[in-house]
Amino acid sequence: MSVREIRGGAASADGFLAGSATAGLRSRPLPDLALLACADGLASAAAVFTTNRFAAAPIEIARRHLASNGGRIRAVVANAGCANAGTGKAGLQAALRMAAAAAAKLGCKPEEVLPASTGLIGSRLRIDRIEAALAGMKLRRGSPGGAAAARAILTTDTRPKQAAVESAGFVVGGMAKGSGMIHPQMATMLGFVTTDADASPQLLQQVLHHAVERSFNQVSVDGDASTNDMVVLLASGASGVHASADDLADAVTAVSRSLAMQIAADGEGARSRIDVTVTGAPDDAAARKIARGVAASSLVKAAVHGGDPNWGRIASAAGQVADELDPGRLRIGIGEQFVFEGSPCDYDERRASRALRARVVPLTLDLGIGDGTGEAWGCDLSAEYVAINSEYRT
Amino acid sequence: MSVREIRGGAASADGFLAGSATAGLRSRPLPDLALLACADGLASAAAVFTTNRFAAAPIEIARRHLASNGGRIRAVVANAGCANAGTGKAGLQAALRMAAAAAAKLGCKPEEVLPASTGLIGSRLRIDRIEAALAGMKLRRGSPGGAAAARAILTTDTRPKQAAVESAGFVVGGMAKGSGMIHPQMATMLGFVTTDADASPQLLQQVLHHAVERSFNQVSVDGDASTNDMVVLLASGASGVHASADDLADAVTAVSRSLAMQIAADGEGARSRIDVTVTGAPDDAAARKIARGVAASSLVKAAVHGGDPNWGRIASAAGQVADELDPGRLRIGIGEQFVFEGSPCDYDERRASRALRARVVPLTLDLGIGDGTGEAWGCDLSAEYVAINSEYRT
Helix, strand or coil, rough: CCCCEECCCCCCCEEEEEECCCCCCCCCCCCCEEEECCCCCCEEEEECCCCCCCHHHHHHHHHHHHHCCCCEEEEEEEEECCCCCCCCCHHHHHHHHHHHHHHHHHHCCCHHHHEEECCCCCCCCCCHHHHHHHHHHCCCCCCHHHHHHHHCCCCCCCEEEEEEEEECCCEEEEEEECCCCCCCCCCHHHHHHHCCCCCHHHHHHHHHHHHHHHCCHEEECCCCCCCEEEEEEEEEECCCCCCCCCCCHHHHHHHHHHHHHHHHHHHCCCEEEEEEEEEEEHHHHHHHHHHHHHHHHHHHHHHHCCCCCCCCHHHHHHHHHHHHHCCCEEEEEEEEEEECCECCCCCCCCHHHHHCCCCEEEEECCCCCCCCCEEEEECCHHHHHHHCCCHCCC | CCEECCCCCCCCCCEEEEEEEECCCCCCCCCCEEEEECCCCEEEEEEEEECCCCCCCHHHHHHHHHHHCCEEECCEEECCCEECCCCCHHHHHHHHHHHHHHHHHHHHHHHHHHEECCCCCCCCHHHHHHHHHHCCCCCCCCHHHHHHHHHHCCCCCCCEEEEEEECCCCCCEEEECCCCCCCCCCCCEEEEECCCCCCCCHHHHHHHHHHHHHCHHHHHCCCCCCCCEEEEEEECCCCCCCCCHHHHHHHHHHHHHHHHHHHHCCCCCCCCCCEEEEECCCCCCHHHHHHHHHHHHHHHHHHHHCCCCCCCHHHHHHHHHHCCCCCCEEEEEECCCCEEEECECCCCCCHHHHCCCEEEEEEEEEEECEEEEEEEEECCCCHHHHHEEEEEEE
């Protein structure tokens, strides 16, 4: 079944509401609190969490709540401006209170809410402000609700990230945030995807795993995996459609992929999004690994920034992570030209340099070994990235 | 046996000669060719090579020559200005001719010479220039020879890197180059270490493995492993001393560690060297892995550059690579202060910020789990790094 892109976000699927509030967790008075909830009853849910061992308090609580309810939850509540990480027992208490406050508003149990946080590590969550803001928050269906929530979860992002598709009688929509501390291995950012298809938590977990492998895990901004990352998939069943596993996987992957690409394009200090496509690999997983390696290479990113068609860095980045690679069969493309075909080949350097300075920079690698394909997304490395990250707190 | 630092380099151990020449491989007329050789006869040898699958031609030839001679070689010949990588069959021929030219000069077999190259990937090695320059090269013993060779292998390095020690009746000395494309997993740079101790190739390989794990593999400048990296250890036996495995390992590790620290300090665009010390890990390997993860984190490096005591990034970088980590037991130090002790603790921010702007920045992590310790070295991430790597070729 084909997937059709539509305008929308996390509250576009039937049965979901979303909203935002300004709790006052940031230095400036901007929306910093989002709630995404089932209109009534519980949704099937699945989630992937950061693999970072210094995981934040909300990660621990969300993991616990999801498990204790057998994958049925009512809502996700997320704040920006404070990661609630490295905050010890007080942090766990704050995350629990955050879930409880959302539950009180919705009339459900605290264990039916997953908390999420993003922002500075180590500062204490002002939970009283969150409780007050939640009490007054308005929730809406459709695009207005989704857009408000998408804006409230941003940190150093320069724009909200939303995507939605229609498929075989059901809708999938989502929102995400993240522009720094972003690196493969689930270990990316916050992503919340909803659907009105009817699906069990088990099916959702499979679908989410499939989608994340091909989207969020293929984005790298700076090689750092965060303490707070999670992606949640919720299914309300409101459409009454029992989607097939394949249809649902395709639609959720399409939304996740769009969100991942938006994250790469909005990388801290980035001018260009880098789209790496690998073909001819032994298998798809090998192709994805190599694509990710190229997208994550600081030297490739700096070369793109400088408009330098330095294919040697692309080859080296691939060689660094590849389990199998024959330089004599490798072909590398920048934009629409091959720049290396088993050995250096003639190409138009000016044209290659122009391609590297575009807003979207396609880099292609054909390994000439098998049928595996994969994609990954990154961004150029600019002096501004360094500036942003040297002055985050001070 | 204690190891005593002395002034010297790769030709300080008895039985070695070194020299340099200007072959004209760089854009400017600077020394770009180094030869390090036994005065006569063959040395026991051991080497570690890059794990990059896009390995350069000299790596392939050096690997082959070392294996074909059962670990007995006469010399290493190294050039800067051209990596001879991604150059196909012509590149392999050029690397073979480079070894043959050095062999002709020394009166040995081509297979008794290991070639090495560093510089731009993809350009063709001007082997005729190397042959001409080798013919006229003068070789000297001791510091003058070592210093000349150490200078000729540099690329974007700002200074030569040499170290030497005396131990139980024998000397170990070495040189290295590398300031970008530097990352753990042997996969660092060029390093040539010599000793006049008497040792078999098998013992040398054990000793080199031990030393590299605690030195070169613990340096990260930018997370990129190069196509050309190798570390070679040669033993002439000229001192007549049969060093014990432990004595030799200690001395070779001391020289390698000094060279690794010099590389970190000279990272592209770096102002500060970052010294990460991990204690209390389950074992030494775990400690080294975590130290490396912290030293390699772009976010930690940018925070150091900005003088921002953002311990959250240090904790997160550790959590990202740790197999075992309990946030409640973790202690983090910046300079001489603890900034995190299981939970955020009071500290003098101004003093911490000053420590981060020093030429050497000590970061310590105590995991509070076991007895494992480890070190790693990195450098701050500056806007200049981006500038250097945006404009390498153009």
